[in-house]
Amino acid sequence: MSFGGALLRVEDLRVQFVTDDGVVHAVDGISYGVRQGKTLGIVGESGSGKTVASLTTMGLTRGRSTRVSGAIMFEGQDLLRASGEELRRIRGDQIAMIFQDPLSSLHPYYKVGWQLIEVMRAHRDISKAAAHDRAVELLELVGIPDPQRRVSQYPHEFSGGMRQRAMIAMALANEPKLLIADEPTTALDVTVQAQILALIKDLQQRLRMAVIIITHDLGVVAEIADEIAVMYAGRIVEHASTEEIFRAPQHPYTWGLLKSIPRLDIPRGEELIPIAGRPPSLINRPSGCHFHPRCPYAQPAHSRTDPRLEPVPDQPGHEVACLLAPAVRTRIWGDLQAGRAPAAARELAQTVPAGRGSERPPVVKEGGP
Amino acid sequence: MTKYIIRRVLWGIALLFLVSALTFVIFYLMPSADPAQLRAGRQPNPALVASIRHHLGLDKPWYVQYYRYMKGLVLHFDFGYSFTNNISVKQQIFSRLPATVSLALGAAVVWLVIGIVVGTISAIRRRSAFDRATMGGALVAISAPPYWLGLLALFLFASDIGKIKLFPGAGSYVPLTQDPGKWFTSLIMPWLVLAASFAAIYARLLRANLIEVMSEDYIRTARAKGLSERRVILRHGIRAAITPVVSAAGVDIGVLLGGVILVEAVFNIPGIGRLVFESIQNADLPMIQGTVLVGAFFIVVCNLIVDVLYAFIDPRVRYT
Numbered sequence: 001m002s003f004g005g006a007l008l009r010v011e012d013l014r015v016q017f018v019t020d021d022g023v024v025h026a027v028d029g030i031s032y033g034v035r036q037g038k039t040l041g042i043v044g045e046s047g048s049g050k051t052v053a054s055l056t057t058m059g060l061t062r063g064r065s066t067r068v069s070g071a072i073m074f075e076g077q078d079l080l081r082a083s084g085e086e087l088r089r090i091r092g093d094q095i096a097m098i099f100q101d102p103l104s105s106l107h108p109y110y111k112v113g114w115q116l117i118e119v120m121r122a123h124r125d126i127s128k129a130a131a132h133d134r135a136v137e138l139l140e141l142v143g144i145p146d147p148q149r150r151v152s153q154y155p156h157e158f159s160g161g162m163r164q165r166a167m168i169a170m171a172l173a174n175e176p177k178l179l180i181a182d183e184p185t186t187a188l189d190v191t192v193q194a195q196i197l198a199l200i201k202d203l204q205q206r207l208r209m210a211v212i213i214i215t216h217d218l219g220v221v222a223e224i225a226d227e228i229a230v231m232y233a234g235r236i237v238e239h240a241s242t243e244e245i246f247r248a249p250q251h252p253y254t255w256g257l258l259k260s261i262p263r264l265d266i267p268r269g270e271e272l273i274p275i276a277g278r279p280p281s282l283i284n285r286p287s288g289c290h291f292h293p294r295c296p297y298a299q300p301a302h303s304r305t306d307p308r309l310e311p312v313p314d315q316p317g318h319e320v321a322c323l324l325a326p327a328v329r330t331r332i333w334g335d336l337q338a339g340r341a342p343a344a345a346r347e348l349a350q351t352v353p354a355g356r357g358s359e360r361p362p363v364v365k366e367g368g369p
Numbered sequence: 370m371t372k373y374i375i376r377r378v379l380w381g382i383a384l385l386f387l388v389s390a391l392t393f394v395i396f397y398l399m400p401s402a403d404p405a406q407l408r409a410g411r412q413p414n415p416a417l418v419a420s421i422r423h424h425l426g427l428d429k430p431w432y433v434q435y436y437r438y439m440k441g442l443v444l445h446f447d448f449g450y451s452f453t454n455n456i457s458v459k460q461q462i463f464s465r466l467p468a469t470v471s472l473a474l475g476a477a478v479v480w481l482v483i484g485i486v487v488g489t490i491s492a493i494r495r496r497s498a499f500d501r502a503t504m505g506g507a508l509v510a511i512s513a514p515p516y517w518l519g520l521l522a523l524f525l526f527a528s529d530i531g532k533i534k535l536f537p538g539a540g541s542y543v544p545l546t547q548d549p550g551k552w553f554t555s556l557i558m559p560w561l562v563l564a565a566s567f568a569a570i571y572a573r574l575l576r577a578n579l580i581e582v583m584s585e586d587y588i589r590t591a592r593a594k595g596l597s598e599r600r601v602i603l604r605h606g607i608r609a610a611i612t613p614v615v616s617a618a619g620v621d622i623g624v625l626l627g628g629v630i631l632v633e634a635v636f637n638i639p640g641i642g643r644l645v646f647e648s649i650q651n652a653d654l655p656m657i658q659g660t661v662l663v664g665a666f667f668i669v670v671c672n673l674i675v676d677v678l679y680a681f682i683d684p685r686v687r688y689t
Contacts, residue, residue, distance in 0.1 A: 055589075060589065084598075088595050088597065091592070091593055091594065091595035092596075097593045099586060099593075104586035104587060105586045105587055105589070106587060107587040107605055107609070108587070108609070109609060111684075118596070122594060122597075122600075123595060154685070170590075
């Protein structure tokens with residue numbers, strides 16, 4: 001996938017943490033880009049490296065025990081090679097971030113207005129009074145009622161959704177070009193989740209921001225992202241437009257994620273299918289395809305060969321790192337869509353040798369999201 | 370808030386009554402000596418002892434004595450007179466108070482400054498040579514008894530007996546009102562000795578708190594806002610990590626204001642602590658009672674101040 005003209009371009013990023021137990025391969029050679037006004041969704045379980053990648057973009061993983069390689073190009077500047085002071089100037093100004101738990105992310109001892117004013121005055125030469133007025137404006141912008149009063153309240157006096165709105169206001173205070181939202185709705189009620197996503201989408205269109213939204217919930221990015229990168233064990237295993245991910249997902253892990261979203265259009269009796277097993281240790285990663293111990297369709301050879309992210313035939317812009325032949329993948333997904341159990345699909349994977357996958361299967365069943 | 374303070378003050382008064390009653394009872398159940406015997410001289414005759422006993426009111430039952438004592442205290446703010454030398458207890462305590470207050474508050478300044486600075490640097494530069502050295506030193510300072518540390522300080526640095534004649538030695542205390550310069554120099558060693566273990570405890574307390582706070586989400590937010598690391602640590606980190614230090618300081622200062630027995634004894638400072646020690650030796654009930662009440666009073670007041678202060682430090686705390 002080409003990331004030319006992207007506002008942010010991450011190239012072959014690797015982040016390793018040296019710990020007493022060994023080297024944690026948190027991010028292992030990932031590349032992605034996001035353009036102005038567009039939204040990239042990064043999806044994966046906890047421990048898949050999605051947050052570390054974003055924190056590294058902000059320069060927040062720097063430390064003696066961290067090893068980083070690759071490049072993070074932001075407006076022509078490589079953030080990995082920027083000085084601490086250069087990064088500090090960009091943080092909170094050009095690139096802003098919001099986090100998962102809005103209560104613990106706001107300082108409990110300072111008023112919300114104070115915290116908003118602080119971020120403005122860290123980057124702009126603006127009087128306290130002007131910053132205060134702008135803080136009220138920002139709270140109004142993110143839909144907080146009675147902002148005049150709210151601005152001088154403490155975070156604990158806000159509800160969960162209001163706190164996340166306040167966090168968003170803080171992130172937007174300096175009109176950043178890129179907003180990174182790390183699980184922005186995970187700690188919130190379902191109804192509030194939808195409001196926050198709608199707010200992010202609306203503000204993005206108004207401010208022409210690029211947005212990276214990190215989540216474990218494909219349902220969240222379906223609403224808002226233009227493109228989706230699915231991460232597993234520190235790597236991107238599938239990358240495509242949102243439409244394509246939902247129309248013709250290629251990776252067994254993506255299937256697992258899709259099948260574990262509760263949906264209203266599925267008969268009530270049908271069970272959600274969880275992904276078996278647990279995320280792998282990032283210190284001792286499984287050999288070959290990192291997903292093979294949990295993959296229902298894994299072949300013996302998959303524990304020896306390490307798949308690379310490769311274009312999916314006939315689907316421009318769609319990349320996947322899977323050792324199953326494309327035809328087999330298409331057929332299994334068709335079966336899964338038809339409601340056949342993974343066990344049956346596994347049989348199918350075994351009947352088609354991996355080498356013969358280039359020919360298209362006779363019946364291709366494709367379903368929308 | 371006002372309601373809360375009024376309630377706390379009333380509780381404090383009740384507590385002081387309880388403390389005074391307990392002191393009385395303990396004195397009667399477990400007397401350190403017979404006060405009348407002590408006053409009667411080397412070869413007292415029974416008549417003299419009886420007359421002294423009557424004179425001091427010791428021949429009455431304890432509750433009558435207690436009633437008389439409390440009547441004087443509540444109605445006339447009269448703490449009674451010393452059994453040993455007939456000096457007014459109130460006068461005696463107030464004349465001793467400035468020395469103890471000088472010692473306790475000065476030491477508090479020393480230990481808070483050292484504790485906060487060392488604790489902060491140790492937390493930020495964790496596992497550095499500075500951290501290892503100061504935390505090792507802290508262990509020594511906590512373990513060393515103050516009287517030993519005091520004697521060591523005198524042995525090394527006192528201007529009279531010391532190896533390196535640096536500071537005025539024991540018994541050099543001068544009231545602040547008399548000579549501020551001498552007051553200051555004479556208290557340098559006592560302050561450092563008294564502050565040593567507290568500084569160590571506070572440095573460890575702040576270090577542990579700050580390390581925890583620096584991994585909080587709101588510190589990550591502060592960094593994500595593009596604040597300087599200095600501001601992240603000072604305004605966001607320490608601000609949150611300091612609250613337990615404030616409450617501990619309030620309690621500790623309260624306790625010390627009631628008398629710093631060991632350090633006052635080593636440096637021969639005429640404070641409340643020495644008064645407590647002497648009055649217990651002499652079975653001087655009014656003096657014991659007075660000093661215990663003063664000590665309890667400071668503890669109650671300092672606790673109240675800390676609790677009220679807490680509402681200002683931590684906006685999440687609300688009193689009703």
